[in-house]
Amino acid sequence: MTILVIAEHDNQSIKAATLNTVGAAAKIGGDVHLLVAGAGCGAAAEAGAKIAGVSKVLVADAPHYDAQLAENVAELIKGLAGSYSHILAPATSAGKNTLPRVAALLDVAQISDIVGAESADTFVRPIYAGNALATVRSSDSVKVITVRTTAFEPVAEAGGNAAVESIAAAADLGISSLVGRELTKSARPELGAAKIIVSGGRGLGNGENYHAIMEPLADKLGAALGASRAAVDAGYVPNDYQVGQTGKIVAPQLYVAVGISGAIQHLAGMKDSKVIVAINKDPEAPIFQVADYGLVADLFEAVPQLTAAVG
Amino acid sequence: MKILVPVKRVVDYNVKVRVKADGSGVDVANVKMSMNPFDEIAVEEAVRLKEAGIATEVVAVSAGIGACQETLRAALAIGADRAILIETDAELQPLAVAKLLKAVVGKEQPQLVICGKQAIDDDANQTGQMLAALMGWPQATFASKVAIADGRATVTREIDGGLETLSISLPAVVSTDLRLNEPRYATLPNIMKAKKKPLDVTNPADLGVDVAPRLSTVKVEEPPKRGAGVRVADIAQLVDKLKNEAKVL
Ligand SMILES: Cc1cc2nc3c(=O)[nH]c(=O)nc-3n(C[C@H](O)[C@H](O)[C@H](O)COP(=O)(O)OP(=O)(O)OC[C@H]3O[C@@H](n4cnc5c(N)ncnc54)[C@H](O)[C@@H]3O)c2cc1C
Ligand SMILES: Nc1ncnc2c1ncn2[C@@H]1O[C@H](COP(=O)(O)O)[C@@H](O)[C@H]1O
Numbered sequence: 001m002t003i004l005v006i007a008e009h010d011n012q013s014i015k016a017a018t019l020n021t022v023g024a025a026a027k028i029g030g031d032v033h034l035l036v037a038g039a040g041c042g043a044a045a046e047a048g049a050k051i052a053g054v055s056k057v058l059v060a061d062a063p064h065y066d067a068q069l070a071e072n073v074a075e076l077i078k079g080l081a082g083s084y085s086h087i088l089a090p091a092t093s094a095g096k097n098t099l100p101r102v103a104a105l106l107d108v109a110q111i112s113d114i115v116g117a118e119s120a121d122t123f124v125r126p127i128y129a130g131n132a133l134a135t136v137r138s139s140d141s142v143k144v145i146t147v148r149t150t151a152f153e154p155v156a157e158a159g160g161n162a163a164v165e166s167i168a169a170a171a172d173l174g175i176s177s178l179v180g181r182e183l184t185k186s187a188r189p190e191l192g193a194a195k196i197i198v199s200g201g202r203g204l205g206n207g208e209n210y211h212a213i214m215e216p217l218a219d220k221l222g223a224a225l226g227a228s229r230a231a232v233d234a235g236y237v238p239n240d241y242q243v244g245q246t247g248k249i250v251a252p253q254l255y256v257a258v259g260i261s262g263a264i265q266h267l268a269g270m271k272d273s274k275v276i277v278a279i280n281k282d283p284e285a286p287i288f289q290v291a292d293y294g295l296v297a298d299l300f301e302a303v304p305q306l307t308a309a310v311g
Numbered sequence: 312m313k314i315l316v317p318v319k320r321v322v323d324y325n326v327k328v329r330v331k332a333d334g335s336g337v338d339v340a341n342v343k344m345s346m347n348p349f350d351e352i353a354v355e356e357a358v359r360l361k362e363a364g365i366a367t368e369v370v371a372v373s374a375g376i377g378a379c380q381e382t383l384r385a386a387l388a389i390g391a392d393r394a395i396l397i398e399t400d401a402e403l404q405p406l407a408v409a410k411l412l413k414a415v416v417g418k419e420q421p422q423l424v425i426c427g428k429q430a431i432d433d434d435a436n437q438t439g440q441m442l443a444a445l446m447g448w449p450q451a452t453f454a455s456k457v458a459i460a461d462g463r464a465t466v467t468r469e470i471d472g473g474l475e476t477l478s479i480s481l482p483a484v485v486s487t488d489l490r491l492n493e494p495r496y497a498t499l500p501n502i503m504k505a506k507k508k509p510l511d512v513t514n515p516a517d518l519g520v521d522v523a524p525r526l527s528t529v530k531v532e533e534p535p536k537r538g539a540g541v542r543v544a545d546i547a548q549l550v551d552k553l554k555n556e557a558k559v560l
Contacts, residue, residue, distance in 0.1 A: 069477070070440065071449055093470040097452050100405070100440035109406050109525035112435050122529060127434055128328045132337050135529040175449040175483075179465065179476040192471070196559070221560075233490060239455065239469045246349075246429060246489060248471070254559040264327055271537065275557045277549065292540040293552055305546040310560060 001030030001120065004080060005054075006073075006089040006098070009036060009044040011066075014051065016193045017090035019154035022053055024147040025088050026155060027117045031055050034162070035080065037073050039066035049164050052156040062169035067178035068094065074101035076170040081106050081142050085120065091146035091249075092192075099146050108140035113249075115151035129245040129268035149192060150251035150272060184238045186225075191243070194224030196254045199243055199270070200236070201228035203259020203280065203299055207236040213303050214258065220311040226250065226270075228260045244269035256306075259299045262287025279303065312459070312481075313368045314357040315421040316391065317412055318350040320375055320382040321432040334530040346382045349427025351389070352487040355494040356457060357425050358390035365459050368392050370419060374403055374411050380510060387505035388497035394510040399522065401515070405433070407522035409441035414518035416446060421482065423464065428453050428486040439486035449479035452486040 003025040008015040018034075025032045032053055036045045037060040045059040058080070064072050077098075081087060087102060089095035091113045103110035115133070116124030122137045123145065191197060198218050204210045210231065218225050226248070227241040243250055245268035255273035260266060262278070262285055270276070271290050278291035279302050288294040295302060322328055323343040331338050346354075360366040371386035373379040374397040383394035397411050416424065429436040443450035451457075451466035455474065458465045459481075467476045469488045497505070515522045543549045553560040 070452075071443075074444060093453060093468075096436050097440065097450075100437035101444040101450070103437070104406060104409060104441035104444035107406075109404060110435070110437050110441075111526065112437060126534070127531075128322070128337060128432055129434065130534060131328050132330050132531050133534050134531045136526040137529055138526055140525050173449075176451075176477055176479040179478050181470075181473065181475045183473040229489065238473060239488075239490060240471060240473050245431070245434065254553070254557075265324070275553070275559050276537075276540070277553070288540070288542075290537050290540075292537075292557065293549055294540055294542045295546070295549055296542065297545075302546055306549065309546055309550045 001085040002083060003028060003030050003032050003086040003088060004084040005032060005034050006077065006087070006095065007034050007036045007044065007048055008090055008092060008094055009038060009041065011038045011041040012043045014044055014047045016154065016190070017092050017149045019051065019157060020149035020152045021088050021090045021147045022051055022155045023152040024114065024117060025086070026053050027152065028086060028120055030085065033058060035060070035077065037065045037076055038068060039063050045164050049162040050158045050160050052160045054160050054162045057162050057164045058167045059164060060167050060169050064172035065169065069176050069178065070098040070101050071173045071176050072170065073098050074105060075173060077102045078105040079170050084142060086143045086145060088145050088147055090149050095146045099144055103144040106142055106144065108142055108144055109138060111136060111138060111143065111145045113146055113148045115148050129264050130271065131264065148249055150249055184240050188218060189222070189224045191224045191226055191248050191250055194252050196221045196223035197226045197250055197252045198223045198256040198258065199226030199228070199260060200231055200258045201260030202230040202234065204231065204236060210236040213299065217303055217307045220307050228266050257287050257291070258303055260287055261285045262290065312366050312423065313370065313419060313421040314360060314366045315416060315419055315424045316350070316353050316357050316369060316371050316386065317424065317426045317438070318354065318371050318373050318382050318386050319347040319427070319430045320344050320373060320379045321347045321430055324348055324431055330531055330533045334532060336528065336531050344378070346385050347427050347430050349429060349487050351494040352489070352491050353425040353427055354386045354389045354391055355492050356487060359492065360459065361390070370395065370421065372397065372412065372415055374399065374408050376400055383510055384505050385497065387508045388502045389495060390501070393508055396510060396512045397518065398512050398514050401522050402524050403522055404524050404526060405435045405437035406441055406525060407520070408438050409445055410520045411515060411518055411522065412442045413445045414520055423481060424484045426484065426486050428488055439484045443484040446482070448483050450484045451477050451479055453488040454485050455488050455490045457485055457491070
């Protein structure tokens, strides 16, 4: 059994989500290869070769993989699939975009967002916003899988010594192109990788309040900032702050929910956090049902007090 | 330009589903059903493109049991022109739906398919990408802005780090994210009008598609419950608990 893990990278370095995905591959068992498809991605491939548990890195370096668009990358993976029992990618926006395309090209199902691997063909995945867990068995020859990174321990970033092999690029389909990216710049940790997340909802009232109330707390705690959909929709913060069923799935050591009611769609994204704190003025808010520590209070008083009390 | 919009009938997003005692699935008997919220956004987007004079016809299509007619009527009430039901009692997985949609695309020849990014029951997030692959078309998933001009679509997508804009040739598949638009409420006159709009019924056999599932469900369980938490009186107590009990500070 050999498993191909699709690396998430920016041509220079490998994203943390890849380490959890290799962790999931290790759980399934077998040899693990890593695919780095990019343009000028030698540094990323070198970094991939150091990941613990990876035995070979395949590098497809070509201009038409620069933006890692789904059409071209899926075509490349299709050509490699014959040698593999499983193809895994993290269930990030990139993995979710590309992998179903691979599955369809191979005429197999995709198993989305697994949180457990029971055997080589049986996997656990959440359905209905995490209100149920389904155990599913695949009868397909190749298992195409996206991995919920919070459910699998990352492997070590260093210590491995994999062979690096250049592979030929597949054809450039030429049907899509990147116009541009507007990436949120932040000195704070990434939501997916943060140990502490402070997350704000509609209770903050507006964007200025979000920044004035939440940022000092995040600074003190070295935390990432998150938000509910309502806060994102109302424009308090950019879309990539959204935690939930249809946003990011997080599981930090500490999640502090401020002025968030706790709709099932939000809970779906954070209820596996180790410790949950809720600050909400409504004692009936459903967020208190999942909170380890609940404080019924006006956030405009409580959060600055918390900021002053920590660190 | 014709736009095809796949719409799925799902358990309403406000319902907290229960797992069946025998572990065979979730209990959907007597539960409120609605159109998948992302598909409402897809219908709205298609109708807006028609209102802007860019699209000429909007066709809604749903695969599933006879009751999916209600979902299709809801799409017609938002402003779709006609509807197609692919009727079957079989369990449909995303690959099978993508193949059914491919067959419909073959007949209808739309220039654009706008679907939801994810059905909120199976949370699969696959069907649109699979359809694009089967057609050999480009895709723009998780769209928050769509502009059509000169035979191409320029689509802004919500990605993990922020936003990305793609230019794709048509025909293509676009999948909707939450912030693409806010769907209108269907007015009573439009609901009445929707009842008279054409709704054709076909089935997987007529479309020549094998919908046999590739994944079998071994069991469905409740997720582990979190232990009951405590209320703290004030910030001082909260900080004390976080430092000394939970040891996360
Ligand atoms: C298809 C679909 C997908 C969705 N996906 C997501 C998702 O991924 N993530 C997500 O978050 N949501 C998602 N939602 C939306 C979700 O259903 C809720 O609408 C949303 O989470 C509510 O955000 P909120 O808690 O900030 O706002 P509200 O529900 O309005 O809650 C605001 C809270 O703030 C409290 N508050 C107000 N003022 C104060 C104060 N001064 N001090 C303290 N507390 C105060 C209130 O008591 C209230 O509990 C989705 C919905 C749909 C239909
Ligand atoms: N049975 C179905 N009938 C019509 N459209 C569907 C069906 N299943 C999925 N879709 C479409 O595909 C999208 C993604 O679904 P999924 O891949 O199941 O998460 C949905 O938002 C719909 O637009």
